Amino acid sequence: MAAQVRQDAGVIERPQRVNELRRFLKVFLGRPVVVIGLVIILLLLITAAIPNVLAPHDPTTQNLRTILAQPSSEHLLGTDSLGRDLLSRIIYGARTAVIVGVLALGLSSSLGMTLGLLAGYFGGLVYSIIMRFVDALMAFPAMLLTLSIVALLGGGMHMVIIALGIGMMTGYARVMCAQAISIKENDYVLAARSLGSSSWRMMVRHVLPNAFPPMIVMMTIMIGSTILAEAGLSYLGIGIKEPTVAWGSMVNDGYKWLLTNPLLSLAPGLAIIIVVYAFNMVGDGLRDALDPRLRGTL
Amino acid sequence: MQTFIIRRLLQIVLVLLIVTILVFLMVRLLPGDPILMYMTQQNMEILSQEQIDVIRHDLGLDRSLAVQYVDWLSHALRGDLGLSIINRGDVAAEIIRRMPISMYLAGIAFIISIIVGIPLGVVSAVRRGTWLDSFLTSVGNLGITIPTFWLGILLIYFFGMKLDWLPIFGWTSPFDDLAMNIKQSILPVTCLTVAPIATAIRMTRSSMLEVMRQDYIRTAWSKGLKEQSIILGHALKNGLIPVITMKGMSLAHIVGGSVIIETVFSIPGMGRLAVEGLFSQDYMVVQGVMIVTGSVVLLVNLLVDLSYGWLDPRIRYS
Numbered sequence: 001m002a003a004q005v006r007q008d009a010g011v012i013e014r015p016q017r018v019n020e021l022r023r024f025l026k027v028f029l030g031r032p033v034v035v036i037g038l039v040i041i042l043l044l045l046i047t048a049a050i051p052n053v054l055a056p057h058d059p060t061t062q063n064l065r066t067i068l069a070q071p072s073s074e075h076l077l078g079t080d081s082l083g084r085d086l087l088s089r090i091i092y093g094a095r096t097a098v099i100v101g102v103l104a105l106g107l108s109s110s111l112g113m114t115l116g117l118l119a120g121y122f123g124g125l126v127y128s129i130i131m132r133f134v135d136a137l138m139a140f141p142a143m144l145l146t147l148s149i150v151a152l153l154g155g156g157m158h159m160v161i162i163a164l165g166i167g168m169m170t171g172y173a174r175v176m177c178a179q180a181i182s183i184k185e186n187d188y189v190l191a192a193r194s195l196g197s198s199s200w201r202m203m204v205r206h207v208l209p210n211a212f213p214p215m216i217v218m219m220t221i222m223i224g225s226t227i228l229a230e231a232g233l234s235y236l237g238i239g240i241k242e243p244t245v246a247w248g249s250m251v252n253d254g255y256k257w258l259l260t261n262p263l264l265s266l267a268p269g270l271a272i273i274i275v276v277y278a279f280n281m282v283g284d285g286l287r288d289a290l291d292p293r294l295r296g297t298l
Numbered sequence: 299m300q301t302f303i304i305r306r307l308l309q310i311v312l313v314l315l316i317v318t319i320l321v322f323l324m325v326r327l328l329p330g331d332p333i334l335m336y337m338t339q340q341n342m343e344i345l346s347q348e349q350i351d352v353i354r355h356d357l358g359l360d361r362s363l364a365v366q367y368v369d370w371l372s373h374a375l376r377g378d379l380g381l382s383i384i385n386r387g388d389v390a391a392e393i394i395r396r397m398p399i400s401m402y403l404a405g406i407a408f409i410i411s412i413i414v415g416i417p418l419g420v421v422s423a424v425r426r427g428t429w430l431d432s433f434l435t436s437v438g439n440l441g442i443t444i445p446t447f448w449l450g451i452l453l454i455y456f457f458g459m460k461l462d463w464l465p466i467f468g469w470t471s472p473f474d475d476l477a478m479n480i481k482q483s484i485l486p487v488t489c490l491t492v493a494p495i496a497t498a499i500r501m502t503r504s505s506m507l508e509v510m511r512q513d514y515i516r517t518a519w520s521k522g523l524k525e526q527s528i529i530l531g532h533a534l535k536n537g538l539i540p541v542i543t544m545k546g547m548s549l550a551h552i553v554g555g556s557v558i559i560e561t562v563f564s565i566p567g568m569g570r571l572a573v574e575g576l577f578s579q580d581y582m583v584v585q586g587v588m589i590v591t592g593s594v595v596l597l598v599n600l601l602v603d604l605s606y607g608w609l610d611p612r613i614r615y616s
Binding site for chain 1: 320
């Protein structure tokens with residue numbers, strides 16, 4: 001639009017610029033895997049919202065007459081050792097995965113972004129203290145760190161979310177810090193400073209919005225890892241506890257009957273794979289579509 | 299170069315100090331009481347408060363946190379990580395006994411991931427757009443998606459139970475019975491190596507594509523050099539820099555993965571020790587495992603930093 005006005009005014013002859021949003025959508029939706037991923041995520045959200053409508057049975061009702069039933073028309077995927085319908089449990093597990101994934105992602109990204117912003121904007125001693133702390137957290141494998149925090153906090157959904165929030169924040173802190181350092185050197189930040197903006201206003205109004213696109217991409221890419229990490233914790237029996245249904249703990253529970261009822265263990269894992277794959281593909285597509293080096297092409 | 303190494307070492311010492319404080323505070327301040335665990339283990343539920351206080355005093359847990367920390371740190375610096383609260387075993391000795399097992403499996407998985415992942419990534423980039431590229435990209439995408447524990451169970455189901463080719467749990471030292479050791483290691487190592495191979499393929503591919511766009515590669519083509527010498531001589535070395543960084547970090551991932559895999563396959567390594575320590579709230583074991591793991595990861599990161607200079611002479615350490 002702006003280019004159009006200038007052309008009409010006849011000031012400078014500019015080449016026709018490509019509409020950014022249309023270019024973004026064209027690249028983003030141009031890949032079939034991304035579209036498939038989006039559809040899967042939509043289905044996941046629907047499943048998480050109304051599992052009671054979709055599930056054929058109650059996920060926690062035990063039925064001693066149908067223990068370890070093989071797949072049938074009544075129980076499409078069979079039943080577990082307590083006679084609970086496997087398909088219904090997988091459907092209810094979607095809700096847990098979404099809740100933990102979204103909240104843990106929100107917590108880790110906001111923690112990491114806040115620390116990174118403070119470190120990058122103020123520099124000096126603040127930078128050293130925050131980033132050495134982040135370095136120290138990064139010295140632990142994320143799995144070991146989150147595992148320790150959950151185990152010591154005592155398990156349960158809240159604790160899993162807190163542990164994942166702390167354990168997975170380091171990446172955001174580092175990227176945000178680098179962003180803030182480079183953005184604060186820009187002229188418009190200098191201009192805002194000379195107009196007397198406070199540090200708080202500078203960070204929130206100028207640095208943060210400009211650092212946001214890479215953070216969005218990072219969050220999309222990280223949500224898959226977050227869901228995987230939750231599954232790992234629940235698998236070890238230290239994360240989500242009964243009666244809340246979690247895919248990771250279902251894999252662990254079913255292991256005892258692997259030889260006779262392999263679906264008990266393998267089917268919930270397949271659900272994890274499908275969901276994580278969808279998020280990873282959408283994340284990859286988003287990154288490619290937002291890649292500044294591709295901007296203005298196509 | 300020397301000043302850089304010295305500065306990095308000093309920085310690592312500082313970070314390691316923060317690591318010890320973090321571990322110590324985390325283990326102490328979070329809820330949970332190892333004394334209660336100790337009592338249930340020893341069937342001593344009927345102890346009076348005074349007797350509990352005596353045990354607490356014997357274990358030194360009634361002192362102030364600062365005193366406990368300094369005491370623990372000064373011992374740790376001398377290689378003494380204290381005694382397990384639950385079974386009174388020497389923590390450092392236990393770690394030394396178990397670490398080779400984890401390092402053996404993680405090390406093999408790490409080497410395989412480099413040998414397999416990087417060449418596949420290069421092939422994928424060089425043959426961009428072919429069916430081979432699409433295949434390798436899908437392998438990469440799938441590899442970072444599959445949960446290690448699920449893959450372990452799938453492999454156990456097929457190769458252990460259905461086909462009965464491989465043992466599904468346990469550990470035998472390669473010095474005792476090499477054949478058995480190899481048999482028992484195949485499944486866990488496969489599980490540990492899938493995700494790192496996948497990340498190596500993805501990372502090498504994107505990094506190589508980036509490099510292949512550079513002007514000096516076009517120059518090399520226009521000079522009439524052979525494809526092989528352009529890729530191996532010009533592109534690969536620069537393309538590897540981000541891959542090396544990532545491999546350094548992936549070692550931490552493999553170590554994290556072995557926490558789960560050692561549980562799946564009942565392997566008595568460090569990861570299993572960490573899980574057992576956490577389940578029984580054994581402060582000393584958890585602290586020991588985390589400090590040792592943290593130190594190893596920090597050292598690997600230092601080696602990664604130093605390798606940049608060899609790969610890219612433009613990087614000067616000053």
